[in-house]
Amino acid sequence: MKSRMENKREDLVHLYQVMLTIRRFEERVVIDYRSGAIPGIVHSYIGQEAVATGVCTNLRLDDRIVSNHRGHGHCIAKGADLNRMMAEIYGRKTGYCKGKGGSMHIADFSIGMLGANGIVAAGLPIAAGAALAAQLEGGDRVVVLFFGDGATNEGEFHEVLNLASIWKLPLIFACENNLYSVNTPVQYATGLEHVSERATGGYGIPGVIVDGNDVVAVYEATKKTVAEVRAGGGPVFLEFMTYRWRGHFEAPGIPDLRPAEELEAWKGKCPIAGLERILLENGIVSRQTLEEINVQVMQRIENAVSYAVESPFPAPEDALEGVFSS
Ligand SMILES: Cc1ncc(C[n+]2csc(CCOP(=O)(O)OP(=O)(O)O)c2C)c(N)n1
Ligand SMILES: [Mg+2]
Numbered sequence: 001m002k003s004r005m006e007n008k009r010e011d012l013v014h015l016y017q018v019m020l021t022i023r024r025f026e027e028r029v030v031i032d033y034r035s036g037a038i039p040g041i042v043h044s045y046i047g048q049e050a051v052a053t054g055v056c057t058n059l060r061l062d063d064r065i066v067s068n069h070r071g072h073g074h075c076i077a078k079g080a081d082l083n084r085m086m087a088e089i090y091g092r093k094t095g096y097c098k099g100k101g102g103s104m105h106i107a108d109f110s111i112g113m114l115g116a117n118g119i120v121a122a123g124l125p126i127a128a129g130a131a132l133a134a135q136l137e138g139g140d141r142v143v144v145l146f147f148g149d150g151a152t153n154e155g156e157f158h159e160v161l162n163l164a165s166i167w168k169l170p171l172i173f174a175c176e177n178n179l180y181s182v183n184t185p186v187q188y189a190t191g192l193e194h195v196s197e198r199a200t201g202g203y204g205i206p207g208v209i210v211d212g213n214d215v216v217a218v219y220e221a222t223k224k225t226v227a228e229v230r231a232g233g234g235p236v237f238l239e240f241m242t243y244r245w246r247g248h249f250e251a252p253g254i255p256d257l258r259p260a261e262e263l264e265a266w267k268g269k270c271p272i273a274g275l276e277r278i279l280l281e282n283g284i285v286s287r288q289t290l291e292e293i294n295v296q297v298m299q300r301i302e303n304a305v306s307y308a309v310e311s312p313f314p315a316p317e318d319a320l321e322g323v324f325s326s
Contacts, residue, residue, distance in 0.1 A: 007216060009284050015057060015215050016279065017293055019049040019272050022073040024294075024301050025082065029072070029089060029103075032305070033250045039091045040102040045073035047213075047245035050271035051176050052077035054218025055144060055238075058226045064112040064134070065144045066127040069104050070176075070244070071116030074146050079111045086304035092311035098322070099314045120181075121154035123147060128160045131169035131235075140230045144172045150181025152195045161203040161235075168234035172225055173199065175239045176212065182248045183257040199237035212240030213269045216278070243269075 026046045032038050045052070048070070056065065056077035067074040075085055080096070088095025089103050096106045107115035114130060117123045127145035134141040151157055152175065164171045177195055179186050187193060196207030210221045218240060225236045243266035247256035279285045 007219070011057075011219075012216075012275070012279060012284060013289075013293070015053055015219065016272070016275050016290070017297065018053040018057065018077055019215060019275065020293060020297050021082075021300065022049045022052065022076050023272055024297050025076060025085075025304075026072060028301050028305060029086075030246065030250055032090075037309075038089055038103075040104075041249050041251055042072075042089065042103045043070040043249045044244065044246040045070050047266065047270075048176055048178060048242045049073055050215035050218050050275075051174065051212045051240045051242055052146070054215045055146075055172075055174050055222045057219055058222045059112070059142070059144065061111060062139075063142050063144070064114055064127075064130045065146065066114045066123040066130065067106075067116040067146050068123055068148060068151065069116065069118050069120070070148070071104065071106060071146070075106050075108070075113055075116070078108075078113045080106070080108050080113060082300055082304040083307040084108075086301075086308040087311050090308035090311070091313060092308055093314045093318070094307070094311040098318065100318075100322075121147065121151040121156045124151070124154075124156045124160040127171060128163055128169060131164065131171035132167065134170050135167070140170075142170045142172060142226055142229045144174050146174045146176065148181065149175065149177040149179070149186045149195050150184070150189065151175075152198055153181075153189055158198075158202070161199055161205060161237075164235040165203040165205050168232070170229050170232070171235045172222070172229055173205070173235065173237040174222075175237065176242055177239050178242050178244050180244075180248075180258060183255075194239055196237045196239035205235050205237050207237040207239060209239045209241065212242030213266075213271045213274065215271050215275050 026044050029042055030044055033042050052073035065078050084096045085106055088097055088106050091099045093099050096108055104116050104118040107113055123145055127143050131143040194209055199205040200207040208221055211217045
């Protein structure tokens, strides 16, 4: 608790605002997806908000992140524009990828968000390339790669960990171990409880296991790691233990096979409710302030939906724009 209180009031309120923005954004996306307003597939980040928030709050605008299929939270935490995000998810021309990418292809190079990715583990080599570029540029930029426990079973994962290790890349592996890849438990798929053992045992990369539902723990672990990586210490593997509240994705007909009591237990560890308790019990903010933050966040989400709904779809001839072949 002591270290928690070392965080300044505005830092804690900022963490709260970002987590709440992700939660409300995702809740709205789920509702609108279920009503048929959103095409394609969306993977909800609800439950994992503390990871994106605690990690990205430590990053500068010129630091880069690479995301995966469950990427809305990473985008929001890195500072993406909610209107353009929502428009992309709605498939509209004003979206980040002009409505052609959808939920799993949101990118904004201007804020160092190099892209979500629909292919499991495909972000790893992109992040390694960005980290190599940062190293060659000679500055102190870092790259953070967000990926799931399931991605650690792909060949690219092992190739990238090896290269990151021998080249001492300024790369932070932010693994969100939510215990499952779709419905496959991590222990069944890997034989391990903690996938960071692969980094420490196999590639000599330091690993840290962090409570991924405690935003202050995430923030503090990342702060220390970012400082080490910026100073040229080479890659670090952060394993955030967390849990998603919704099924793998928002598509009808796919059963969620995880035990109901497990889900309920993790809901009891809600990252937002946890920070709310700290803020209120320590008299850092009043309940009224939290309610005001909620109203502001809801307004931003409402504006983003209006922006998306009022935006046009891409025209048929736009299909040829931005397409390259040789
Ligand atoms: C190469 C590849 N294999 C399989 C899939 C189908 N798929 C999409 S997400 C996913 C699970 C990934 O699990 P994890 O990396 O733990 O991320 P989580 O969904 O738990 O956030 C799978 C198997 C895919 N998109 N790409
Ligand atoms: Mg997973």
